[in-house]
Amino acid sequence: MIDTATNAVTATIPVGDLPGGVAVSPDGSRVYVTNSGSSDSVSVIETATNTVTATIPVDNSPLDAAVSPDGSRVYVTNGGSDSVSVIDTATNTVTATIPVGDVPEGVAVTPDGSQVYVVNNFSDDVSVIDTATNTVTATIPLGEFTSPRDVAVSPDGSLAYVTTGGDTSGGDDGVLVIDTATNTVTATITDGFGTLPTGVAVSPDGSRIYVVGGGGSSDVSVMDTASNTVTATIPVGFLPNNPAVTPDGSRVYVTNGAPDNVSVIDTATNTVTATIPVGDSPDGIAIRPGDPAKPSLTITKSHSGNFTQGKLGTYTIRVGNEGPGETDGSTVTMRDKLPPGLSAASISGTEWNCTLSTLTCTRSDVLPAGGNYPPIKLKVNVSCDAPRSGKNTATVTGGGDTTTRTALDPTTIKHGHYCDHDGYGRDDSNGYGKNVSTGAQSARLAPIAT
Secondary structure (H helix, E strand, C coil), X not given: CEECCCCEECCCCCCCCCEEEEEECCCCCEEEEEECCCCCEEEEEECCCCEEEEEEECCCCEEEEEEXXXXXXXXXXXXXXXXXXXXXXXXXXXXXXXXXXXXXXXXXXXXXXXXXXXXXXXXXEEEEEECCCCEEEEEEECCCCCCEEEEEECCCCCEEEEEECCCCCCCCCEEEEEECCCCEEEEEECCCCCCCEEEEEECCCCCEEEEEECCCCCEEEEEECCCCEEEEEEECCCCEEEEEECCCCCEEEEEECCCCEEEEEECCCCEXXXXXXXXXXXXXXXXXXXXXXXXXXXXXXXXXXXXXXXXXXXXXXXXXXXXXXXXXXXXXXXXEECCCCEEEEEEEECCCEEECCCCEEEECCCCCCCCECCCEEEEEEECCCCCCEEEEEEEEEECCEEEEEEEEEXXXXXXXHHHHCCCCCCCHHHCCCCCCCCCCCCCCCCCCCX
């Protein structure tokens, strides 16, 4: 396990014999590793603990794996039995075995999860699997002696890129482009690639593919997908196997089989910026997605002017989201606490569910990053005994934000001349002095106009 922030190995996890293909669940919680040796299995690693929590038997010589976009299934190519095993990730069991071409190797799932593309190294074709029925619905011929090795699908799902290694019988080294709508080869690119290309990866924006030349050329070719031309060739370690692109597209990690290390490529400069020693003969590589973007709620509380004893005052409370992620649909709760001398008259806000007795307002609709909910209006009665100043407190919690956010609104309260009449009195604890003309109860409120 490599920490991409430091480019240091942080854990080494024992798995089965001859580990090769690596795939990560969309939420990053699990890693699936194919073991093509005597165990013929897939190891399931929990990333929270970096431990193997399950070992799933599959067919002979599993070589590669791909996870469905919803994380519910893993598709494993079995090179020794010409099949694909379908694993249910909820139960960690094989639920289907699908016959494909000769010696299936690379595998990729379309972004919508509807199709799986499998390259068959010996039969020189690509099997297309319908995930709804777990059947092969198309077989795409690539040409004699093309010896395909790997496949990657564009982010929009419209294209599949297949590396072809050729052989001594005349096949060409390069990349074939498949239109997934018609399942036909629409382009063949052979210029600029290294010898016997193996792995391929697509940048997150789909503008580039990275092709590893694994047959002695020891480099990575960068192809512009708009023009289908190679724009850069980057030297890496000897016998490179597979590339993986970071989610932000800024780096590519490449396993180098002979020097037992991983090259880190800066995609802005197309240069190797780090080389990381790892275990023997590294092969498959996958990058765990970062933690999902989280919301960060905000709350502000304000009022206009000063409050006056014996009259109404109004607070405006606003809840927003300044985080990089939207709220998760769980309940967002605003709570208010009034200072002494103020009592709630009403509280409301568009599509907020507010309770006057507890001064709480809730809602569960998703708030996008950078968005704001409609404001909450809190009207208060100001007692004739309200002190010169008070501090109103409001908090907000929920929505996927684990931190309680707080807003304070210092409030100046003016003396209300209305409170000097009609027998209403005040004690001198409010700072205004005692009204000596009456002995009425100081706790009484002046009449409030509605």
